[in-house]
Amino acid sequence: MQSASAVLALLVSAVLAVPDTTSFSSVPNTYPNFTACLSEPSVYSCENTTKIANTCCSPTPGGLVLQTQFWSTWTGLEKQGQKLPKGSWTIHGLWPDNCDGSFEQYCDFTRQYDPAPPAGVPAYTGPGVDTFIKEFGRLDLLEYMDNYWINQGAPNKNFWAHEFSKHATCTSTFDVACYGSSYKKNQDVINFFDAVIRAFHQYPTYDLLASAGIVPSNKTSYSLQQIENALKTQTSAVPYLGCINNGTALSEVWYFSHVYGTEQYGTYKTLDSTTPSTCSSTSPIWYHERTATSEHEVRK
Ligand SMILES: *[C@@H]1O[C@H](CO)[C@@H](O)[C@H](O)[C@H]1NC(C)=O
Ligand SMILES: *[C@@H]1O[C@H](CO)[C@@H](O)[C@H](O)[C@H]1NC(C)=O
Numbered sequence: 031m032q033s034a035s036a037v038l039a040l041l042v043s044a045v046l047a048v049p050d051t052t053s054f055s056s057v058p059n060t061y062p063n064f065t066a067c068l069s070e071p072s073v074y075s076c077e078n079t080t081k082i083a084n085t086c087c088s089p090t091p092g093g094l095v096l097q098t099q100f101w102s103t104w105t106g107l108e109k110q111g112q113k114l115p116k117g118s119w120t121i122h123g124l125w126p127d128n129c130d131g132s133f134e135q136y137c138d139f140t141r142q143y144d145p146a147p148p149a150g151v152p153a154y155t156g157p158g159v160d161t162f163i164k165e166f167g168r169l170d171l172l173e174y175m176d177n178y179w180i181n182q183g184a185p186n187k188n189f190w191a192h193e194f195s196k197h198a199t200c201t202s203t204f205d206v207a208c209y210g211s212s213y214k215k216n217q218d219v220i221n222f223f224d225a226v227i228r229a230f231h232q233y234p235t236y237d238l239l240a241s242a243g244i245v246p247s248n249k250t251s252y253s254l255q256q257i258e259n260a261l262k263t264q265t266s267a268v269p270y271l272g273c274i275n276n277g278t279a280l281s282e283v284w285y286f287s288h289v290y291g292t293e294q295y296g297t298y299k300t301l302d303s304t305t306p307s308t309c310s311s312t313s314p315i316w317y318h319e320r321t322a323t324s325e326h327e328v329r330k
C-alpha cells in the first residue's frame with residue numbers, strides 16, 4: 031500500500047511530466063483550404079465591383095451577414111439542466127442574407143440535419159449534431175455551445191442542427207468544395223459552429239448595454255432610443271432589435287455586416303440594420319430580469 035505522500039508525489043509528477051500535445055494533436059482539424067483565395071481580389075462582401083470568382087473566399091451571394099442573438103427569460107427545459115448563461119445574451123445564429131436583404135434557406139439537402147424542418151424539407155432522423163462534435167474530439171466546443179447556444183422548448187442540439195442546415199448550407203464559404211479533396215464528413219458543421227461563436231464574441235450585447243447602464247430590470251424600463259444609442263456608440267451601427275409583448279419586451283438583436291475575407295476568419299464591418307425594429311419607439315421597453323431558476327453561472 032502506498033502512503034498518501036507517495037500518491038501525491040505520483041499525481042504531481044504525472045501532472046508535470048505529461049505535456050498535452052499528444053491528446054491535442056489527435057483532434058482532427060476542421061479547417062477549410064483557402065489557399066486559392068490568395069489570388070482573389072480583396073473585397074468586402076456585397077461591395078465587390080467585379081464578379082467574385084471563387085465563392086469560397088467571400089460569402090456570395092449571401093454577403094450581408096447577420097449575427098443574431100436572443101434575450102429570453104426561460105428555456106422550458108430547466109429541469110434537465112438547460113439554463114441560460116448569467117450575464118450574457120444567447121446565440122441564435124449566423125445568417126447569409128443576400129445584399130438586398132432577401133435570403134435563401136436549406137440550400138443542400140445532403141447536409142440536412144434539422145429534425146423538425148418546415149414543409150418541403152425532409153426531416154432528419156439520424157444521430158444528433160452533438161455526436162459530430164464528439165467525433166471530432168471537440169468537447170470544448172460542445173461545452174461552450176451548451177452554455178451559450180440555447181434552445182427554447184426542445185434540446186439545444188436540435189437548434190444547432192436547424193441553424194446549420196437552414197443557413198450554413200446557403201453560405202458559400204462553408205461549401206463542401208471549400209474543404210478540398212481531404213474533406214472529412216461534417217468538418218464543415220464543426221467549422222460553422224466555431225465561426226458562429228467567433229462572430230458572437232464580436233457582439234457582447236449584455237456588456238455593450240451594461241456599459242451604458244442598461245441592465246435587466248423588472249422595475250425600470252428603457253426607451254428604444256436609449257438601447258439603440260448604447261449599441262450604436264459601441265459598434266458604430268444600429269442593429270435590428272426585436273421585441274415581444276406588442277413591442278414592449280426586448281427579445282432579440284441582429285447585427286448586420288459585410289465581411290472582408292471569409293465568413294470564418296475575415297473581418298466584419300458592422301452596418302445599420304435594413305430591417306425595421308419591432309420594438310415600440312413610443313412605449314417603454316422592458317429588458318426583463320430572468321427567472322432565477324432559469325439561469326446559471328457559466329463564466330468561471
Ligand atoms: C489546398 O489547395 C491547393 C490548391 O488551391 C492545393 O495545392 C493544396 O495541396 C491544398 N492543400 C491541402 C492541405 O489539401
Ligand atoms: C459581386 O460578385 C457576385 C458573385 O460573383 C456577382 O453576382 C455580383 O454581380 C458582383 N457585384 C458587382 C457589383 O459586380
Ligand SMILES: *[C@@H]1O[C@H](CO)[C@@H](O)[C@H](O)[C@H]1NC(C)=O
Binds near residue numbers: 276310313
Ligand atoms: C399594441 O400597441 C399598439 C401601439 O402602441 C396599441 O395601439 C395596441 O392597442 C396594442 N395592442 C395590444 C393588444 O395591447
Ligand SMILES: *[C@@H]1O[C@H](CO)[C@@H](O)[C@H](O)[C@H]1NC(C)=O
Binds near residue numbers: 319
Ligand atoms: C421578471 O419578469 C419576467 C417577465 O414577466 C419574469 O419572467 C421573470 O421571472 C421576472 N424575474 C424576476 C427575477 O422577478
